[in-house]
Amino acid sequence: MNIPVSRFLLGGLLALSLAACQRAAEPAAGTTNTLSAAEGLDPNSYARTDQVRIRHISLDLAVDMTARTLSGSTDLHLDWLDDKARELALDTRALDIRGVEGLDGKAWRKLAYRLDAADPIHGSALRIAVDKPLPRVRIRYATRPEASGLQWLTPEMTASGKPFLFSQSQAIHARSWVPLQDTPGVRFTYDARIRTDKSLMALMSADNDPAAVRDGDYRFEMPQRIPSYLLAIAVGDVAFRPISARSGVWAEPSVVEAAAAEFADTEKMIQVAEALYGPYQWGRYDMLVLPASFPFGGMENPRLSFITPTVIVGDKSLTSLIAHELAHSWSGNLVTSASWKDIWLNEGFTSYVESRIVESVYGREKAEMENVIGQFGLAGEMKAMPAVDQKLALAPLTGRDPDEALSDVAYVKGQWFLMFLEQRFGRETFDAFLRHWFTTHAFTSTHSAEFERFLTVELLEKHPGKVSVGEVREWLHDPGIPSSARPATSTRFDAVDRAQADWLAGKVPAAGLDAAGWSTQERVRFLERMPDTLSAAQLAELDAAFAFTGTPNAEIAQRWYPLTVRSGYTDARPAIEAFLTQIGRRKLIMPTYEALAATDDGRAFARAVFAEAKPGYHPITVSSVTQALADPAPEAATP
Known part of the structure; x- marks a missing residue:
């Protein structure tokens, strides 16, 4: 997953045989769920994984784009570790539970259940009473429009002019659209039937068929065991373009060609990772380019990484994000x-593998x-x-x-x-x-x-x-960075730093800097190490030389716009408004919102922009911006 404000992500590597890596590896016996007794129970889940664990989920859901709900049922196949346990505790958040049944022999029978009061972080425990360990439990339920793990986009919010749905289950948002044990310590396989409007395609973190026909009734299987945060669904007007025999891109029709061209190095990346760390064990590696409201850079859903469109800039300069999400196929997913x-253990390893892929490709x-x-x-x-x-x-x-x-x-x-x-x-x-x-x-x-x-x-x-x-x-x-750490260095950044120093000292005008060949990363370095504020004249000079205001490169924009806000450069405000209303990726927009929130005038401007942009933001992004724009706490009175 791509979250931190400072991360750049890239990718690619050399190959083993295609046939070998297309075969799905069978998990070793006994490795279904491996949260050890020594580790104890996950404090972010109500599940009693010391008593019972889910080993397989069967979903049967109907998608209602108008009502913004998923409704239907889930069958949980269970492994009971404690024969004396008489309760199945599941994680839920704002789900409408319509009934619970258990499979007893060959017959289903109703089970008593209750929903605990909701916790603001963890939601509600669904407690199902059993009189003996049952192999399967079926829960009939529906999601609510405000589900934290789902985003529903109206036709006006998409490039295709058709509605769009996508999920974001990490960290503990899967419980808002499926009642389950929402902890990464439990792994399960799953199958699903998803029914939608016939004009839309449904996809999941499973065996998506590039040649699937749009008929409104889609079936999926995920044969490898995954944790709950990798459960994913998307429904929208999307088309497919292949990159290689085992990789391709799904995206809205107006975006798919550009996305396939931008991500053309994906097969190289897979091959390099395989040469280093062993065969790719998930069958296909496809990517779904989501609408711009997706709150993150990417999400490593196995077999179908979710990708932000903000990395499609025409020069592959931001495709490190693809390397990062691909690297998760070993570190995080596997x-x-x-x-x-x-x-x-997920993200540090993945960032390391990402860097190795970038270096090779x-x-x-x-x-x-x-x-x-x-x-x-x-x-x-x-x-x-x-x-x-x-x-x-x-x-x-x-x-x-x-x-x-x-x-x-x-x-x-x-x-x-x-x-x-x-x-x-x-x-x-x-x-x-x-x-x-x-x-x-x-x-x-x-x-x-x-x-x-x-x-x-x-x-x-x-x-x-x-x-x-x-x-x-x-x-x-220990906190901090150990003294044994060797900082990363870059000779190209040394040259950028010298150029910046010369400009700040007035030795060279911005237009005279030898920057025509600078990469995105060099321009980021140039902006990141600027003083906290510059004069209006300096900002105007930089704008004239580099055209930072209105840049289509969001990595540049997320550094430039906060600098203009801190410096009182209001000429950039129309472009800031466009930037904040067109993109919902948290990493990119939060620095600007936070800079605006530092003053009364900036906060008022930001709130007006937020009111316009909010319908297109994911609930996770809405929460972050709301918190950033809250009125500052009053200063304590001096005694």
Whole structure:
């Protein structure tokens, strides 16, 4: 998943045989659900995974685009670990439960149930009473229009002029559209029947058929075990374009050709990742380009990554995001953190793999630049972050929203830790270790303690004197960045820094800078290291030379517009309004909203823009912007 404000994501790699990697690997026996007893129960789920666990889900849902609801049933196939357990506790959020049945022998019978009072973070526990362990439970239900894990777009909000639905289940939003055990510590297979208007195509994180006929009745199977946050659905007017025999792009018809051209390197990326970390084990790797209201850069739903259209800029400069979501096919999807406190096992590993893909496909210079950008963003984020949240292995997120764990610490510090290990042990040794980690733990959910144990046995003890136990513990369990960290460097950024210094000192006008060949990353560096404010004349000079205001490149816009706001450069406001109303990706718009919220005038302008943009924002984005634009707390009176 692409969340942090500072991340750039890229991709590609070399190949094993296509036939081998198209075969879906069978999970090893006993690896269905692997949240260990030592780890305890997930504090972000009501599920008693020590008593019973879901092993398969069968969905049968009708999509009502007008009412903005999914309605139907789900069958939960259960593994009972405790024969004496007499309750099945499931996670829900704002679901209308219409009935519960259990399969007893060959007959279904009604079961008593109750919904607990709703918690603002975790929703309501659905508690189903059983008189003995039952192999299957069926729940009839409907979602509500305000479901936090679903976004319903009206025809006016899409390029095709037809309604669109998509889900976002991470971190704990799956419970808003399916009653289930909403924890990454439980893995299950699933099948689904989805009924829609015949003019629309339904897709899921499953075996989507590129040649499927639009008939309004779609069936899916996901044979590999996944955690709940990777359960995904989308319904809309989309077309398909192939990239290779096992990869392609789904998008609205007016976008699909540009998307296929932008993501043409995807097969190269798959091949490189396979050469490093083993065969791709999910069958197909397709991408769905969502409307611009998608709140994130990407979401690594297996077999069908969700992708923001903001990375389609015509020059492949932002396709690192594809490398990131693809990398999740090994780190996150194949080997998953068992609870949200260890999310770095997903995102730190993925950011490291992403960088290796970028280096192989696009060159070391590009990978170096993106690593510098990432570490610069991490340093800025850590300045305002409590020490307890600066650790990779977090404490259990009891009473906290697990979305809070998705910070640059998980992504960038996690990647930096793996880069440190690579530097100490050597790339050849570390590559073999990482491949062994993915192979050994495939289709399981694990935790930081297991990685620490595995690292000690497979690297530290086999190669003594390279890295100490104390250094590992400092990376995992201490706040901040360890002294053993080697910062990323970029010679191309050194040249950008010199050019910026010359311009700020008045030695060279903006139009005289040798910047014609600068990449997106170099322009980002140029803007990121500017002073907090510039004069109106300086901003106008930069605008004349670089045309930053109104740029179609959202990575540039998210750095430029906050600078103009802090500097009082109101000439950019019309472009800011257009930017904030056309894009719903949180990473890109939040810096500008936060800058505007710093003054009364800016906050008033931002609220007016937000009122216009809100219908097209995802509920997650709406929550973030609402919080940012809240009235500041009154200052405490001086005694």
